[in-house]
Amino acid sequence: MYRVMIVDDEKSNRSLLKMTIEWERLGLEFCGEAQGSIEAINTVDVFKPHIMFVDIKMPYMDGVELSEKIIKEHPDMKIIVLTAMFEFEYARRCVGIGVSDYLTKPIVKEDVNKTLERIVKELDERQPEPEPEDDTLDKLTASSSSMNRICEYIKKNYNNSELNLTYAANTFNFNPSYLSRRFKEETGMSFIDFLTKCRMERALELAGKQVQMYLTAKEVGIPDPNYFSKCFKKYTGKSYTEVTKELHG
Amino acid sequence: MKNKARWFNNLSIKNKVQRIFAVSMIVMILLCTLFFVSITRIKLARTFADRNADKVNAVQKSYSAVISNVNNISRLIMVNDSVLTYLRDDKQKAVVKKVSDDAVRAELHRILNSFSGRYTVFILKQCEVPENNPIRTDSEPEAPTKYETRTYYVNTAIGIMKPLPDEIFSQRWYGRAEIKNGGAIVIPDNRNAFDNNTDISTISFTRVINDIDTQKPLGLLVINIPISELAETYENFASDDCFLAYCDSEGTVISSNADNSVIEQLLDQYRSITDRDSFHTIKGDRAIDGKRLTDTGFYIVCSSKISFFDDISRELIVEIIGMLLLIVIMLSFISKFINKYITSPVTKLSETMLLAEENGSPVPFQDHSERNDEIGTLQQCYNDMASRIDTLLEEIKIEEEQRRHAERVAVQEQMKPHFLYNTLDTIGCMALQNTREEVYDAVEALGVFYRKFLSKGSEAIPIKDEITIIQKYIKLLKLRNDTEFDDEYDIEEGLENMMIAKLILQPFVENSIQHGIIPKGEPGIIRISIYSENNRMHIKVYDSGIGMEQEQIDALLNGNDEKSFGFKSTVNRIKSFYKGNAFVTINSNVGEFCEIDINIPYHR
Numbered sequence: 001m002y003r004v005m006i007v008d009d010e011k012s013n014r015s016l017l018k019m020t021i022e023w024e025r026l027g028l029e030f031c032g033e034a035q036g037s038i039e040a041i042n043t044v045d046v047f048k049p050h051i052m053f054v055d056i057k058m059p060y061m062d063g064v065e066l067s068e069k070i071i072k073e074h075p076d077m078k079i080i081v082l083t084a085m086f087e088f089e090y091a092r093r094c095v096g097i098g099v100s101d102y103l104t105k106p107i108v109k110e111d112v113n114k115t116l117e118r119i120v121k122e123l124d125e126r127q128p129e130p131e132p133e134d135d136t137l138d139k140l141t142a143s144s145s146s147m148n149r150i151c152e153y154i155k156k157n158y159n160n161s162e163l164n165l166t167y168a169a170n171t172f173n174f175n176p177s178y179l180s181r182r183f184k185e186e187t188g189m190s191f192i193d194f195l196t197k198c199r200m201e202r203a204l205e206l207a208g209k210q211v212q213m214y215l216t217a218k219e220v221g222i223p224d225p226n227y228f229s230k231c232f233k234k235y236t237g238k239s240y241t242e243v244t245k246e247l248h249g
Numbered sequence: 250m251k252n253k254a255r256w257f258n259n260l261s262i263k264n265k266v267q268r269i270f271a272v273s274m275i276v277m278i279l280l281c282t283l284f285f286v287s288i289t290r291i292k293l294a295r296t297f298a299d300r301n302a303d304k305v306n307a308v309q310k311s312y313s314a315v316i317s318n319v320n321n322i323s324r325l326i327m328v329n330d331s332v333l334t335y336l337r338d339d340k341q342k343a344v345v346k347k348v349s350d351d352a353v354r355a356e357l358h359r360i361l362n363s364f365s366g367r368y369t370v371f372i373l374k375q376c377e378v379p380e381n382n383p384i385r386t387d388s389e390p391e392a393p394t395k396y397e398t399r400t401y402y403v404n405t406a407i408g409i410m411k412p413l414p415d416e417i418f419s420q421r422w423y424g425r426a427e428i429k430n431g432g433a434i435v436i437p438d439n440r441n442a443f444d445n446n447t448d449i450s451t452i453s454f455t456r457v458i459n460d461i462d463t464q465k466p467l468g469l470l471v472i473n474i475p476i477s478e479l480a481e482t483y484e485n486f487a488s489d490d491c492f493l494a495y496c497d498s499e500g501t502v503i504s505s506n507a508d509n510s511v512i513e514q515l516l517d518q519y520r521s522i523t524d525r526d527s528f529h530t531i532k533g534d535r536a537i538d539g540k541r542l543t544d545t546g547f548y549i550v551c552s553s554k555i556s557f558f559d560d561i562s563r564e565l566i567v568e569i570i571g572m573l574l575l576i577v578i579m580l581s582f583i584s585k586f587i588n589k590y591i592t593s594p595v596t597k598l599s600e601t602m603l604l605a606e607e608n609g610s611p612v613p614f615q616d617h618s619e620r621n622d623e624i625g626t627l628q629q630c631y632n633d634m635a636s637r638i639d640t641l642l643e644e645i646k647i648e649e650e651q652r653r654h655a656e657r658v659a660v661q662e663q664m665k666p667h668f669l670y671n672t673l674d675t676i677g678c679m680a681l682q683n684t685r686e687e688v689y690d691a692v693e694a695l696g697v698f699y700r701k702f703l704s705k706g707s708e709a710i711p712i713k714d715e716i717t718i719i720q721k722y723i724k725l726l727k728l729r730n731d732t733e734f735d736d737e738y739d740i741e742e743g744l745e746n747m748m749i750a751k752l753i754l755q756p757f758v759e760n761s762i763q764h765g766i767i768p769k770g771e772p773g774i775i776r777i778s779i780y781s782e783n784n785r786m787h788i789k790v791y792d793s794g795i796g797m798e799q800e801q802i803d804a805l806l807n808g809n810d811e812k813s814f815g816f817k818s819t820v821n822r823i824k825s826f827y828k829g830n831a832f833v834t835i836n837s838n839v840g841e842f843c844e845i846d847i848n849i850p851y852h853r
Contacts, residue, residue, distance in 0.1 A: 010729045016675075019682075106674050214769045224770075
């Protein structure tokens with residue numbers, strides 16, 4: 001069973017793709033979606049997909065940039081780029097940076113499934129990666145002190161929109177999944193929740209200063225205000241505007 | 250003639266020049282030759298005339314020398330005692346003979362010997378002698394009884410020549426000499442006066458011998474000058490081509506170096522020679538001169554042939570040929586020069602220009618010689634022009650390319666394929682989700698949008714239709730986007746049917762949503778307001794998005810990048826539709842709003 005993630009700024013496109021893919025026949029599983037590149041960066045470590053659909057034309061960070069980053073952090077990820085006909089040049093560039101395939105919009109059901117079929121075959125043929133041995137990693141020692149160091153690092157660098165689990169793991173030379181587990185063990189929170197918490201605390205501060213949402217979003221490292229607003233609502237239970245008004249009053 | 254002119258015009262410049270040079274060369278040579286010949290002819294004629302006159306004068310001089318020689322002889326004879334005695338003897342009736350004939354002859358020989366020339370001298374006297382008593386010249390005379398006139402003479406003869414007294418003492422001869430009163434006359438024709446047994450013809454110099462004391466005539470002196478003496482006077486001047494002759498006033502030739510008949514024919518032809526003291530004419534190739542000898546009435550006639558080529562010196566001919574050669578060489582040199590410096594470059598230039606037709610673009614002229622003259626300027630100009638044309642062609646190509654690109658982008662802009670595909674995907678998605686009403690609404694909105702959007706290709710559209718397009722566009726957009734926003738319309742009453750440029754609102758609305766409202770992430774407002782003011786119409790697109798900095802506004806209005814392309818092309822479309830009488834301004838507060846104001850002329 002391979003996991004599939006869809007990144008597209010248009011809800012209807014994501015829905016259509018979900019409806020088009022023959023999940024069961026291909027042995028695929030939908031693991032999650034993102035409304036934009038920023039959300040994808042923040043959630044990719046949570047969803048851990050094998051296959052990712054990426055729309056080229058997205059605000060804040062386009063599909064090419066996202067693909068580059070993802071491939072750098074997850075070299076085995078199969079990325080399928082979605083593009084309109086006249087963005088063909090973009091698509092060609094994507095193939096150059098290691099994207100598996102591209103599909104032109106409007107999406108044709110047959111093409112989508114054929115492409116996925118081929119990619120599933122490729123994934124099947126690949127030597128299964130040996131799961132990192134936890135014991136050996138234990139010996140490598142990820143002490144609580146190093147976890148503290150990571151926490152400090154997050155508190156300092158939360159405004160970096162590219163920061164996520166893999167990014168941090170690479171920075172501190174950890175295996176991402178090991179870091180994920182150890183982090184939760186040490187702090188009682190997942191990496192992404194800790195990061196979001198840091199960001200939201202700062203956002204609340206800014207809301208108190210009546211800073212407009214889109215500026216706050218940029219300031220805390222979530223330059224996509226839609227995703228920011230989603231995160232904010234999830235964290236505080238209220239919308240940013242409501243909080244601003246409350247704090248102002 | 251016209252054909253000739255056309256033929257000449259059709260020739261290449263090179264051929265023209267060559268032909269002109271050939272013709273002028275021939276004409277020049279002919280003219281030179283003609284000029285030279287006529288000049289030489291005139292000059293030659295003059296030379297010949299002068300030469301003739303010189304000859305005649307020289308002959309006259311020689312003749313005078315001969316005559317004066319003879320004259321001197323005659324004078325010596327006249328004063329010679331023996332001669333006088335001899336003549337006086339007879340006056341005394343020849344009774345006493347004091348001097349013998351031989352003595353006189355000896356005296357004469359003595360005198361003649363001191364002169365050159367083969368003259369025959371006769372001393373004649375007439376005496377009264379008794380009849381029937383013939384007296385021989387060398388015998389003692391007897392006492393006369395009856396007198397008769399007898400002629401006695403002594404002579405120094407060459408050959409046998411016997412004077413005939415009747416003729417000599419006739420009026421024609423003696424009479425003429427007597428009138429001269431001791432002076433000399435020359436008588437050319439003495440055939441009647443002498444019984445000549447020799448073939449030596451002579452002319453006679455004669456004078457009356459007077460007594461020194463009494464001045465009475467004593468006798469007659471005749472000196473016969475052989476014609477050969479006369480011939481000697483002109484011999485040196487005569488030649489085959491130059492006839493010299495003595496003739497008398499009757500036109501009878503006395504002596505000449507040619508056949509007498511030829512000279513006589515000539516004299517016949519020119520009768521006036523013997524009518525005048527001097528005569529000169531040039532007739533055909535002969536120069537004829539005549540001169541009267543005043544003391545005798547002789548004429549010297551000179552007729553020389555003007556031989557053209559014989560008389561032109563070889564050097565002159567060489568010079569002429571040299572000059573002609575020089576002309577030919579110079580003309581060919583000039584022709585070469587013109588060919589090298591004018592016609593060839595012009596030909597090359599025109600050939601290069603013709604190449605442009607084959608090539609489709611001008612070919613630069615390759616010339617290795619640096620020239621600063623007019624031809625050089627021409628070549629330079631042509632090259633400059635060629636490169637300029639090349640540049641222009643290149644520019645046109647680029648412009649064409651850009652225009653095509655712009656058109657392509659414009660068509661895409663119009664068709665909005667991105668929008669269409671995304672909307673179709675959305676509708677497809679809705680259909681799969683089984684929301685039939687919504688699907689119907691969406692399809693209807695899409696249909697209306699594209700029907701109005703394309704609006705039969707016309708350029709202008711009523712405001713209400715433009716608003717409908719925006720409404721449907723926003724409706725379709727809302728189906729797709731998570732961001733919430735409201736759209737409001739504030740149209741001044743009575744303006745709904747006003748015609749405006751088509752599709753000027755949609756790009757601005759799209760811009761406001763994409764770059765204004767969505768990035769803000771909060772529910773926003775899009776407001777379209779249309780109103781008239783001071784004879785202008787304002788169409789405003791307001792959005793409550795993130796707004797723009799002044800630099801961003803400037804970049805959008807004046808920038809050249811892809812991002813502002815759609816915006817700018819719409820502004821240009823508006824300006825071109827209203828022929829420049831339209832303005833688009835942007836008013837914005839960062840983080841609060843952005844308002845685009847389209848200011849166009851208002852005509853009710």
